[in-house]
Amino acid sequence: MRILHIYRHPPDQVTRTLVNILSRHRQATEFPLYQEPVAYDRLVSLIKEHDQVISWW
Amino acid sequence: MKPAMNCSLGILVCNREVLPHLLQIVAAAERQGLAVEIFFTGEGVLVTQEPRFAELAGRARLALCEVSFRAFGLKGEVPGLGYKDFATQARHAAMLDDCPHYLVL
Amino acid sequence: MKKVAVVVRTQERTYEALRSSLGCLLEDHQVGYFVIGQEISPDEAFLDNLGFLEEMGGRRYSDQPANAAQFGFTLASLEEMGELLRDYDIIIPF
Numbered sequence: 001m002r003i004l005h006i007y008r009h010p011p012d013q014v015t016r017t018l019v020n021i022l023s024r025h026r027q028a029t030e031f032p033l034y035q036e037p038v039a040y041d042r043l044v045s046l047i048k049e050h051d052q053v054i055s056w057w
Numbered sequence: 058m059k060p061a062m063n064c065s066l067g068i069l070v071c072n073r074e075v076l077p078h079l080l081q082i083v084a085a086a087e088r089q090g091l092a093v094e095i096f097f098t099g100e101g102v103l104v105t106q107e108p109r110f111a112e113l114a115g116r117a118r119l120a121l122c123e124v125s126f127r128a129f130g131l132k133g134e135v136p137g138l139g140y141k142d143f144a145t146q147a148r149h150a151a152m153l154d155d156c157p158h159y160l161v162l
Numbered sequence: 163m164k165k166v167a168v169v170v171r172t173q174e175r176t177y178e179a180l181r182s183s184l185g186c187l188l189e190d191h192q193v194g195y196f197v198i199g200q201e202i203s204p205d206e207a208f209l210d211n212l213g214f215l216e217e218m219g220g221r222r223y224s225d226q227p228a229n230a231a232q233f234g235f236t237l238a239s240l241e242e243m244g245e246l247l248r249d250y251d252i253i254i255p256f
Contacts, residue, residue: 008072008162014171014198014240021244022253033078040085047066047158048089054253055161057171071178071256099178099256125178146185153164153191153252161254 002027004050006043008057009034015056022054065091067156068117069149070101075162076109082160083117093117094156096149101162102126111136120144167250169196169243176202179256180211187218194250196243197224202233209233 003026005019010032019028029050031043047053066086070079079095086093095117097104102125104110113119114137121135123143135142153159166186170179176197183195195215202224204212212233215222223238223246224230230237238246247253 006160017240018244018247021241022248024248038078038081040081041088044066044082044085044089044091047160048091052251052253053158053160055255057255069254071175098182099175122181124181146182147188148185149182150166150186150189150191153166153186154189159252161256 001052002029002050004029004031004046004053006031006033006053006055008055011056019056065156066093066158066160067152068093068095069152069159069161070095070097070104071099072162073100073103075101076104076107078162079104080109080112082162083113087116091158094120094152096120096122096144096152098122098125098146098149100125100129102129102131105135105138106131113137120148122146122149163190163192164251165192165194165249166252166254167194167196167247168254168256169198169247170256171198171200173200173203175256176200177204177208177211179254180208180215182254182256183220184211184214184218187215187220193220194246195220195222196247197222197226197229197235198240198243199225201226201228204233 120142224235229235
């Protein structure tokens with residue numbers, strides 16, 4: 001199970017807690033959408049490569 | 058209504074300041090051969106009022122929540138949307154079934 | 163059919179998130195509606211929709227005791243909600 005965490009804003013403690021639990025025993029990748037410049041081609045590639053994508057707040 | 062069968066990437070837009078991301082993601086998806094479907098709901102419907110929204114027309118299958126659209130006092134036509142694309146939340150739910158990849162903005 | 167979790171943290175989005183949850187239920191998805199860190203203050207329309215959620219088999223969870231006591235949410239800590247979310251196909255942070 002490959003899981004991609006996309007952060008629309010810098011993750012706070014609530015988001016971090018959920019991400020840590022959801023990533024346990026899974027192959028997790030993180031993508032900071034709030035950080036310029038955004039590598040959009042890489043983002044779409046990552047979306048294609050992962051089984052689950054979660055766009056956090 | 059069922060979304061297009063060739064949808065690859067479904068995007069739910071529920072925030073208002075995401076059009077720059079949306080345009081870039083659609084462009085990247087085009088370069089990688091992914092068909093995109095987008096559903097606008099909540100304050101996300103406000104994105105349809107931005108001048109650059111028209112750049113999405115014809116490049117992704119677009120629909121919005123008509124209840125949200127009216128709740129924000131919006132009316133009139135939206136570039137790239139036919140009358141059937143003023144839809145209900147069921148359209149978004151169908152997108153979840155039909156699009157193998159899914160993103161929220 | 164997919165397992166869909168709608169997760170909301172801000173008061174002004176609780177109703178929209180609930181409407182999206184209902185839309186998913188109407189398409190035969192299994193739905194969990196998660197409210198984190200907010201005591202809901204529902205109006206009549208919200209309560210009606212919360213009733214529909216229950217009638218259609220949707221689950222609702224919150225870490226707020228008031229939501230559990232007054233509106234039938236299953237009380238769960240943030241960590242418990244995280245464990246529950248592991249079981250969902252699609253997670254929508256609304």
